[in-house]
Amino acid sequence: MGKAKKVKVSKGETKEPKIGLADQIELEKEVKVKNRQKIRRRADEEEYIAPTLTKKILSQARQQQLEIEDEIGPSNLEKPKKSKVNLGSDFSDxxxxxxxxxxxxxxxxxxxxxxxxxxxxxxQMFMSKDAxxxxxxxxxxxxxxxxxxxxxxxxxxxxxxxxxxxxxxxxxxxxxxxxxxxxxxxxxxxxxxxxxxxxxxxxxxxxxxxxxxxxxxxxxxxxxxxxxxxxxxxxxxxxxxxxxxxxxxxxxxxxxxxxxxxxxxxxxxxxxxxxxxxxxxxxxxxxxxxxxxxxxxxxxxxxxxxIPILHSSAAILKIAEMDYTGANSIFLRIFLDKKYALPYRVVDGVVFHFLRFERDTRELPVLWHQALLTFVQRYKSDISSEQKEALLGLLRKQSHHSITPEIRRELQHAKCRDIEITETKPELMDIKDT
CATH class of the missing domain: 1.25.40 (Serine Threonine Protein Phosphatase 5, Tetratricopeptide repeat)
Structure with a gap:
């Protein structure tokens, strides 16, 4: 059997002291504290960019600055102005x-x-001339x-x-x-x-x-x-x-x-x-x-x-009863797009507003047809069967090549309010008949 080779210890390394088996077992049970050393660099030890690379960076920056000035002018670079500011509705004096x-x-x-x-x-065709x-x-x-x-x-x-x-x-x-x-x-x-x-x-x-x-x-x-x-x-x-x-x-x-x-x-x-x-x-x-x-x-x-529904309903009813100008259609469409649960009286008023134009010989603006489409899309289930037939008759007289087919489709697939009442509460119809 050969001799055990001695392990050479390089310089800088320290030999571990010989410890008995019992002492090693006790040491393993204890919590070991690791010595962490934070390495902090001083300001004078920081790495710097090489002078040649710095020169190249500065020359490229100057070249880009000159290109920007040629495009938008040097005066616009001095004071950058904000193009949009988000302001709340409430700001103090x-x-x-x-x-x-x-x-x-x-x-x-x-x-x-x-x-x-x-x-x-x-x-302008529908504006009052002697207002x-x-x-x-x-x-x-x-x-x-x-x-x-x-x-x-x-x-x-x-x-x-x-x-x-x-x-x-x-x-x-x-x-x-x-x-x-x-x-x-x-x-x-x-x-x-x-x-x-x-x-x-x-x-x-x-x-x-x-x-x-x-x-x-x-x-x-x-x-x-x-x-x-x-x-x-x-x-x-x-x-x-x-x-x-x-x-x-x-x-x-x-x-x-x-x-x-x-x-x-x-x-x-x-x-x-x-x-x-x-x-x-x-x-x-x-x-x-x-x-x-x-x-x-x-x-x-x-x-x-x-806007509260009562004020909007009153405004819709009043606009529907006014002498027509093109602006009426704009405001009607805006109110209808708010999707209020309007009373039947207001819905009826809007229907009669559109039916007034059945015999109008003027060419109605696109805004009028858009308002009618919005009304039908939002409130087709709130009109009666008679009103539905009357509106379909209106489309034969007043039509737009792209909007009217969509209005007709919405009306044909609409389930009117009197039909819904008959299906859900038939006893109400029996009382009405007696």
């Missing part, structure tokens, strides 16, 4: 909607609306002042009429100062005297002094917030009709788009839905001069916000 460098930001607050020229021409100009607050105040000169004393107690009082010169001077502030207002706190206007009896007279036609768009938004929160429905309706609606129509006529703050003011006006319907929507349609752009933008406010 102290908040300023501005960019980091203090400049105002243009906000994209609704989708870019593409107005079809053919639709716009079709709507009276819309009255503003200034017009009505001047009429009342003229009446007051001819009368000894005029007293107005109804909320729907303007109350005029003799004003203290100091009060008039104060609100003339408020007028100057509102004309230049952008953000921040409003004058306290302005916030008190809705609590006054002659609030319309005071409002006239502040000259709402010259308010900035931000001041109009803040004013709508205050008046919508503090006025009753009838008074809010007058503010919307005499101040807000003329401003919105003027802005759209001049700039072909609506300022962000005015769009937000429309949304705030929905806080009083009855005032919104009677002060903005219905007067706009009754004027007979509502353009496609106005209908589309104001309709987007209605489509994207919640």
């Amino acid at each position: 102290d908040e300023d909607q501005s960019s980091d460098d203090g400049e105002p930001v243009e906000d994209v607050y609704y989708e870019n609306i593409n107005i079809d020229e053919d639709d716009e021409r079709a709507l 009276a100009p819309m009255k503003t607050l200034a017009d009505i105040i001047m009429e009342k002042l003229t009446e007051k000169k001819t009368e000894i004393e005029t007293q107005f107690s109804d909320a729907g009429t303007i109350q005029l009082q003799d004003l203290d010169p100091r009060v008039k001077a104060m609100y003339e100062g408020v007028r100057d502030v509102l004309a230049k207002y952008r953000s921040g706190k409003l004058p306290k005297a302005f916030k008190l206007v809705p609590t006054l009896k002659n609030w319309e007279q005071i409002l006239y002094i502040t000259d709402p036609t010259k308010w900035s768009a931000a001041a109009m938004y803040q004013g709508t917030r205050i008046f919508a929160s503090n006025l009753k429905d009838k008074m809010a309706q007058r503010f919307y009709n005499l101040v807000l609606l003329p401003r919105i129509r003027d802005d759209l006529a001049e700039y072909k788009k609506l300022n962000f703050h005015l769009y937000q003011a429309l949304r705030k006006a929905l806080y009083k839905p009855a005032g919104f319907m009677k002060g903005i929507l219905l007067p706009l349609l009754e004027s007979g001069t509502c353009t496609l752009r106005e209908a589309t933008i104001i309709g987007s406010v209605i489509a994207n916000n919640s």
